Amino acid sequence: MTAPRSDARRTLAEFSLPSEPGNERRAMERVAEAVSGLGLPERTLEKLKTAVAEATMNAMEHGNNYEPEIPVDIQVWHLENCLLVRIVDRGGGPPPSPNAELPDLEAKLEGVQTPRGWGLFLIRNMVDEMRVSGNPDHHTIELVIYLKGDDDAG
Amino acid sequence: MPANHLEASVRREPGGAVLDLRGEINGFAEETLSAAYDEAEARGPDAILLNFEGVDYINSTGIALIVGLLARARASKRRLLAYGLSDHYVEIFEITRLSDFLGVFPDEESALSEVSVS
Numbered sequence: 001m002t003a004p005r006s007d008a009r010r011t012l013a014e015f016s017l018p019s020e021p022g023n024e025r026r027a028m029e030r031v032a033e034a035v036s037g038l039g040l041p042e043r044t045l046e047k048l049k050t051a052v053a054e055a056t057m058n059a060m061e062h063g064n065n066y067e068p069e070i071p072v073d074i075q076v077w078h079l080e081n082c083l084l085v086r087i088v089d090r091g092g093g094p095p096p097s098p099n100a101e102l103p104d105l106e107a108k109l110e111g112v113q114t115p116r117g118w119g120l121f122l123i124r125n126m127v128d129e130m131r132v133s134g135n136p137d138h139h140t141i142e143l144v145i146y147l148k149g150d151d152d153a154g
Numbered sequence: 155m156p157a158n159h160l161e162a163s164v165r166r167e168p169g170g171a172v173l174d175l176r177g178e179i180n181g182f183a184e185e186t187l188s189a190a191y192d193e194a195e196a197r198g199p200d201a202i203l204l205n206f207e208g209v210d211y212i213n214s215t216g217i218a219l220i221v222g223l224l225a226r227a228r229a230s231k232r233r234l235l236a237y238g239l240s241d242h243y244v245e246i247f248e249i250t251r252l253s254d255f256l257g258v259f260p261d262e263e264s265a266l267s268e269v270s271v272s
Contacts, residue, residue: 021181025211046242054214105251108221109228115221118214118250125249 008080016071017056019064019089027056027074031085034076038083038147048085048145051126054119055087055141058096063089063139082128083145088138095134096141100124158210159183162190169269170201170233172262176208179216187219191226201269202227205262207238217250224255233257237265 013034017023028049040048056072064070073088100120107113124130129144160183161176171194179187194202204223206212212220227234235257239247247253259265 024213025178043242043245046240050213050242050246057213057215102251105221105255109225109255111225115218115225116215118217122214122217122246122249 010078011075012078013074013076016073017060018068019060019066019070019072020068021060021066023060023072024053024056027072027087028053031074031076035078035083038078040083040145044145047126048083048143051123051130051143052085052087054123054126055085055143058119058123059087059089059091059139059141062096063091065091081146081148083147085143086140087143088140090137091134091139092136093134095132095139096120098124098130098132100130160186160209162186164190164193164197166197166199167203167262167266169199169266170203170235171195171197171199172203172205174205174208178211178213179209179219180211180213181215183216184219187223191223195226195230195232199232201233201235203262203265203269204234204236204256205238206236206240206243209238209243212243212246217246217252220252224252227256233269235259235265235268237261 013030015030017027031052032045032049059072060066064072070090075086077084103117103121104113108115127143128146131142133140158177160179163174165172173190173194224234237259238261239258244258247258257268259268
């Protein structure tokens with residue numbers, strides 16, 4: 001795996017976590033610590049933390065089947081104009097659809113749909129960009145927060 | 155970071171039952187939340203208020219648990235209200251449209267006031 005190209009690339013954190021329920025909170029706190037020097041607005045930081053937690057939970061559950069010995073790998077980069085968090089699991093098969101439509105809450109309340117299924121929708125609404133990709137060995141989700149420009153999620 | 159599992163207690167106030175929630179609302183919270191709701195519902199209140207002042211984390215599984223409570227409240231024609239959410243979680247309740255189906259209030263006083271008016 002290669003880091004994204006940028007003339008001003010800085011790795012802020014790179015770590016792995018076992019796929020155990022609850023570890024998404026460890027992921028979000030470690031990412032928050034890694035970006036603490038960037039001066040993100042509080043609202044942006046809270047949204048980033050939620051996106052990281054949900055993406056990590058998806059990776060642990062759907063990619064790694066909550067098998068503790070299979071890690072989730074997390075990398076945090078400060079690029080020239082953005083912050084990028086990459087979360088990689090070891091799952092095969094097709095990656096989750098990046099089309100995170102608003103779940104049908106009415107159908108969930110009527111019992112027609114499962115009450116679950118909020119993760120990708122939440123992630124998509126917490127960051128400026130969500131990129132999803134996969135190959136036979138990995139799923140990768142990238143979360144992007146613009147640090148300049150008009151499209152700041154914060 | 156140590157897990158901060160959910161604790162819940164129920165109290166009766168004029169106009170409704172209040173669920174005081176403390177900790178995290180995630181997959182570990184299902185049993186506690188359901189038992190507390192059972193206890194609140196058993197008293198037959200017109201409204202049940204969820205007090206989130208002591209809640210520091212809600213994930214997508216927690217959102218699903220709240221959807222489940224909302225479905226139970228609707229089925230029994232009971233109002234479900236929420237108060238004490240941080241600004242971040244108020245925004246999440248808006249994005250998910252949860253706030254279209256349950257009343258979201260800043261504090262207990264305003265939530266109880268709404269219950270007593272209606």
